[in-house]
Amino acid sequence: MSTEEGKKVSRKKEIGKNGVVVEGRGVYDRRNKLNELTGEEWVYFTNSVWITGYSPTATENVGLKYRKIHPSPKPPGLIRDIIKFFTKSDALILDPFVGVGGTLLGAAMAGGGRTAIGIDLEEKYMQAYNKVCETENLKKMQYVIGDSKKIMGEKNSITEKKYDLIIADPPYSDMMSKTRTGQRVKLYDSPGATPYSDKEADLGNMNEERFLASLREIIEDSARLLKNEKYLIIFCKDFQPKGKQTNLLHCKIINELNKIDGLEYKGMRIWHDQAMSLYPFGYPYAFVMNQIHQYILIFRKVQNGGKK
Ligand SMILES: C[S@@+](CC[C@H](N)C(=O)[O-])C[C@H]1O[C@@H](n2cnc3c(N)ncnc32)[C@H](O)[C@@H]1O
Numbered sequence: 001m002s003t004e005e006g007k008k009v010s011r012k013k014e015i016g017k018n019g020v021v022v023e024g025r026g027v028y029d030r031r032n033k034l035n036e037l038t039g040e041e042w043v044y045f046t047n048s049v050w051i052t053g054y055s056p057t058a059t060e061n062v063g064l065k066y067r068k069i070h071p072s073p074k075p076p077g078l079i080r081d082i083i084k085f086f087t088k089s090d091a092l093i094l095d096p097f098v099g100v101g102g103t104l105l106g107a108a109m110a111g112g113g114r115t116a117i118g119i120d121l122e123e124k125y126m127q128a129y130n131k132v133c134e135t136e137n138l139k140k141m142q143y144v145i146g147d148s149k150k151i152m153g154e155k156n157s158i159t160e161k162k163y164d165l166i167i168a169d170p171p172y173s174d175m176m177s178k179t180r181t182g183q184r185v186k187l188y189d190s191p192g193a194t195p196y197s198d199k200e201a202d203l204g205n206m207n208e209e210r211f212l213a214s215l216r217e218i219i220e221d222s223a224r225l226l227k228n229e230k231y232l233i234i235f236c237k238d239f240q241p242k243g244k245q246t247n248l249l250h251c252k253i254i255n256e257l258n259k260i261d262g263l264e265y266k267g268m269r270i271w272h273d274q275a276m277s278l279y280p281f282g283y284p285y286a287f288v289m290n291q292i293h294q295y296i297l298i299f300r301k302v303q304n305g306g307k308k
Pocket of ligand 1: 070074075097103119125172
């Protein structure tokens with residue numbers, strides 16, 4: 001527990017052998033090996049549907065003014081809550097697709113002694129992240145520019161560490177580098193594509209087959225650095241179905257990553273982003289889905305029968 005949380009506990013009532021009442025939050029169980037949440041907070045997080053949205057001015061969406069140069073930044077408050085569930089306050093977190101720093105900001109906001117390392121191909125995203133840290137006075141984490149496939153596959157200062165949590169928000173195959181049609185023209189107000197970069201190594205510029213193979217390689221190398229019994233989280237979104245193609249990218253990702261030795265799929269949270277608007281896409285002729293949710297897929301490292 002962080003010092004602040006520790007102080008609160010020390011003033012609290014003991015419940016049975018392991019319980020400690022934490023004022024205003026519920027009962028913390030001293031056997032808790034995963035996080036610093038009370039039982040009530042823990043159970044709330046396991047809800048499979050997460051309905052929340054962050055306005056541009058919400059504190060959970062800190063520094064959006066700088067981060068919006070990125071086509072799909074994650075609200076740091078959302079990542080903060082994921083980090084609080086999956087780590088204790090001394091955790092080290094890795095994000096191989098860090099963009100404008102959602103995970104790094106989330107780790108700083110989660111507090112305690114948490115630290116995070118992020119990798120991305122694009123220097124301009126790091127500059128936006130740095131600007132947010134400076135203006136918001138948030139702890140600056142390590143940000144490495146480069147290709148995660150290369151970095152995670154070689155010996156260096158990142159791969160010599162062990163991590164308590166890996167958060168990966170990869171490109172959703174080539175969704176952002178395609179010229180938009182239908183729903184996406186309306187969502188983005190223009191038919192122009194918004195690729196993350198023009199780099200060949202960018203997973204967002206790869207077709208689905210190359211994307212899945214590259215993602216698996218990066219996740220396999222990352223999972224090797226994960227401590228046993230710890231978690232790896234992946235964000236993703238599906239494409240609209242087309243003809244007989246179901247385009248359920250989240251299923252393909254689950255099946256591909258579940259083949260990795262020692263990594264097991266444990267379930268998902270569906271994030272309903274309340275900040276998304278509804279559009280009358282097919283109206284009044286046909287059903288066209290308003291996709292206002294993303295998948296947060298949860299994997300766990302389980303090796304040697306779960307022993308450390
Ligand atoms: C969905 S975005 C991540 C957004 C991030 N969660 C945030 O809050 O800003 C995916 C990111 O992966 C990066 N990327 C794509 N291929 C990469 C690679 N091979 N190595 C490192 N980063 C890569 C892109 O530049 C892009 O910023």
